[in-house]
Amino acid sequence: MQSLKAGILAALAAVLGATTAMAQELTVVSFGGSYQEAQSKALFRPAAKALGIRLKEETYTGIADLRLKVKAGAVAWDVVASGSGSAARAGAEGILEKLDYKVIDVSNFLPGTAQDYCVGGDVFSTVLAWNTKTYGDAGPQSWADFWDVKKFPGKRAYRKGVAGALEPALMADGVPPEKVYEVLSAPGGIDRAIKKIRELKPHIAVWWSSGAQHAQLMKDGEVDMVTGWNGRFDVVAKDGAKVAYTFNQALLDYDCYAIAKGAPNKDLAMKFLAEISKPQYQAEFTKYITYGPTDKRAYEIGAIEAGYAKRLPSHPDNAKKQLTIDLDWYIKNEAAAAAAYQNLLTE
8 A cells, every 4th residue: 555655656746747847938038030030940949949848939129128127026038138238237237147157168158258147149240231232342341431421322321229339430530440449438439439420410311229120221222321230131131132241340249148137947047048058059040140159169060161151250250350349348338328329319
């Protein structure tokens, strides 16, 4: 009788354990569009399958959405995709969980692509893109060209948010890339960049606020020249958009993954981040969108064709032409810079 009882209890425990495992669900939130579609196919769904969990995907506009949920004590998201700068600031203000790098292996990551609160997932570039129907292949090759409305007449589109908006303006104003953050940190530096953007403002037809939007602008031929993210342009180019871009003077940055403060499934989220940070996932992601891996091994395992690798932002030939985003500058100065930038937009 006792052994029968023990057997029944053991069977119940097994069923309950299996039910609990099956019930494990992680909620991941990202930016939508072709970017999240690539994440879902290359990272999210394969990782969920490998871990034996259910996955729920949602979209959001950015960290500001998470901030509201944390303040309201209503966090239902576990993993959030973010830009590196936004994550650095969000971590500093306490709305992200600190990551455990004993669980997540970043030993082979590019320098600077893993921070306390966010682990790098892909490297991208904010580039200068142009409409090849307007300019052919001989489009603008520098930020000075972007500002030159006589040599390159036409409608421009520029970012509505301050991130990545001031640096091109200073380069257009003659500041060497390696001196940009030095100038921006000095008294009057932000104002100098704002003044340069003010010069161009009459020629800016659209102030874009998302990757999907700036890609669509080029696909529809609504503007002749735009700032934006290289991978988004490559996606619409495959779909027939007349667009080309240059890595010259581009801004090298990375997207990353974080865990929301108060996430319902923090430990599981940490394991999920460890899984999607493996090189085979990052290599697979490059097949859907031309963003480079943060784990250097992704270039070494033979999963990325050599010719294609040379099109990726983190490839050495492309990286050397670019200015790397300074996260420390953004942590210290973005609030003031954003206020000044928004004043410009509402003038």
